[in-house]
Every structure is written in C-alpha cells, then in structure tokens.
Amino acid sequence: MDQVIDEVNQFLVPLTGTKITKSMINSYVKQGLVERPEKKRYSKQHLAEILVVSLMKPILSLDTIKKAIKIAVKMDPVNIAYDQFIRAFNEELGKTQTHQLKAVDYQHMAIRSLxxxxxxEDLVNQNL
Structure with missing residues (x-):
C-alpha cells in the first residue's frame, strides 16, 4: 500500500497539491471505484484507477466518476480507456496557458469549468 501511495502521489501532488492516503484508497475500493486488490497486491490498473479518481474527485462526485468509468470501460478495454484518459489529460494540460492572464481569462476558465x-454529469447520467 505504501508503494501505491508513493507512486500515485508522485504524479498527483505536482498537479493538485493534494496527497492520496491509505484511507482514501480503501474508501475507493469499498465504493467500487477501484477494483479490490488480489491478496493485497495492486496492479498497474489499480494505480491508473486511483489516479483517475483522485484527479477527477475535486470536480465530480464519486458517484459520477464511478458511472463515467463504467461507461469508458464498456466502450474500450480498461487499459485503452485509461491510456485515452491520460493522453487527453496531457493534451489539455499542454494547451493550458498560465502566463500573463487577465481577470477575464480566469472568469472564462471558471465558467468553462462549470x-x-x-x-x-448530464451525459454520464443519460448513458446509464
């Protein structure tokens, strides 16, 4: 578990400033957001699931994240779905401008986020 936490936090902390904890991972497993580890051993898929949930949690409810993951893995194999998420995340991160922003830029970003x-949320609920 400590290795999982260290590995996830290596990517999560620079992006969000927050750390994943053992209790958070246990909660994700208990709620069905992350598959149960076999014999307390976590795989690459577990790391991907934990990372995606952790990145999306500040924006979406855990219920919406769970539904979205279910939709994504219904459309594609798990490894492809997670690879697509990471590619899309990195692509959007690369497009994000953070220098010389004006107040109106912050307003547009906040409105776009909302x-x-x-x-x-609407699309996820329509697909289930």
Whole structure:
C-alpha cells in the first residue's frame, strides 16, 4: 500500500497539491471505484484507477466518476480507456496557458469549468 501511495502521489501532488492516503484508497475500493486488490497486491490498473479518481474527485462526485468509468470501460478495454484518459489529460494540460492572464481569462476558465462539469454529469447520467 505504501508503494501505491508513493507512486500515485508522485504524479498527483505536482498537479493538485493534494496527497492520496491509505484511507482514501480503501474508501475507493469499498465504493467500487477501484477494483479490490488480489491478496493485497495492486496492479498497474489499480494505480491508473486511483489516479483517475483522485484527479477527477475535486470536480465530480464519486458517484459520477464511478458511472463515467463504467461507461469508458464498456466502450474500450480498461487499459485503452485509461491510456485515452491520460493522453487527453496531457493534451489539455499542454494547451493550458498560465502566463500573463487577465481577470477575464480566469472568469472564462471558471465558467468553462462549470459548464463542462454540468455537461459531463448530464451525459454520464443519460448513458446509464
């Protein structure tokens, strides 16, 4: 478990400033967001699941994340679905401008975030 936490936090902390904890991972497993480890051993898939949940948690409810993951893995094998998420995440991160922003830029980003959040929640609920 300590290795899982260290590995996930290596990517999570620089992006979000937050750390994953043992109790958070246990909660994700208990709620069905992350598959149960076999004999307390975590795989690459577990790491990917924990990372995706941790990245999306500040924006979406755990219920919405669970539904979205279910939709994604219904459309593609798990490894492909997670690879697509990471590619999309990195692509959007590369497009994000953070220098010389004006107040109106922050406003647009906040509004866009809200609209995308509402849209994702609506689409996820329509697909299940």
């Amino acid at each position: 609209l995308y959040k509402l849209l994702v």
